[in-house]
Amino acid sequence: MKNEGGRMKVEAKKGEPRVVRGTALETAKPKRGKFFMTSYTPQLRYSWDAGQAISRYLEELRQGRLIARRCHGCERVLIPPRMFCERCFRPTDEWVYVRDTGTVTTFSLCYVTWDVKRLKRPEMPSVIEIDGASSGMGILHVVKGVRPKEMRVGLKVKAVWKPSSKRTGSITDIAYWEPIKGRR
Numbered sequence: 156m157k158n159e160g161g162r163m164k165v166e167a168k169k170g171e172p173r174v175v176r177g178t179a180l181e182t183a184k185p186k187r188g189k190f191f192m193t194s195y196t197p198q199l200r201y202s203w204d205a206g207q208a209i210s211r212y213l214e215e216l217r218q219g220r221l222i223a224r225r226c227h228g229c230e231r232v233l234i235p236p237r238m239f240c241e242r243c244f245r246p247t248d249e250w251v252y253v254r255d256t257g258t259v260t261t262f263s264l265c266y267v268t269w270d271v272k273r274l275k276r277p278e279m280p281s282v283i284e285i286d287g288a289s290s291g292m293g294i295l296h297v298v299k300g301v302r303p304k305e306m307r308v309g310l311k312v313k314a315v316w317k318p319s320s321k322r323t324g325s326i327t328d329i330a331y332w333e334p335i336k337g338r339r
């Protein structure tokens with residue numbers, strides 16, 4: 156394309172017009188009102204489907220309960236729940252409530268926050284195997300109420316729930332986990 160006197164000339168091609176009417180922006184004086192301009196902030200809203208199993212799981216968390224799925228093929232109780240058993244290659248069969256107590260199976264003493272600020276008292280992210288669910292799986296969460304030196308694999312813990320008015324249907328509806336006294 157060539158710009159000639161405010162009109163765009165197009166190299167001649169078969170079946171196309173030789174001249175495109177209009178004014179090229181680079182030759183128009185960019186004064187206010189010379190041509191139409193607009194600006195806006197895009198509303199980038201979207202919905203995310205958590206899926207059948209996790210949607211129910213999150214709704215039960217809002218009610219202060221932990222729910223899992225049982226597979227009749229391997230008889231495992233899966234938490235977080237899933238509608239398909241990856242071991243049996245078949246759909247899982249039923250919903251089962253499990254307890255809000257469990258056992259620490261692995262943990263970390265974390266002396267920095269997520270944005271790398273130093274902490275004097277470490278956070279203790281842990282994987283907690285849930286009572287009533289099968290072993291070998293668990294929930295990643297945070298344990299509090301135990302001294303870092305006393306933190307250990309095998310510690311029995313119980314969920315500390317947020318008050319029901321503060322729950323939103325999230326894993327953080329459990330504020331943290333704390334040791335069960337007398338079950339160390």
Ligand SMILES: [Zn+2]
Nearest residue numbers: 226229240243
């Ligand atoms: Zn199975």
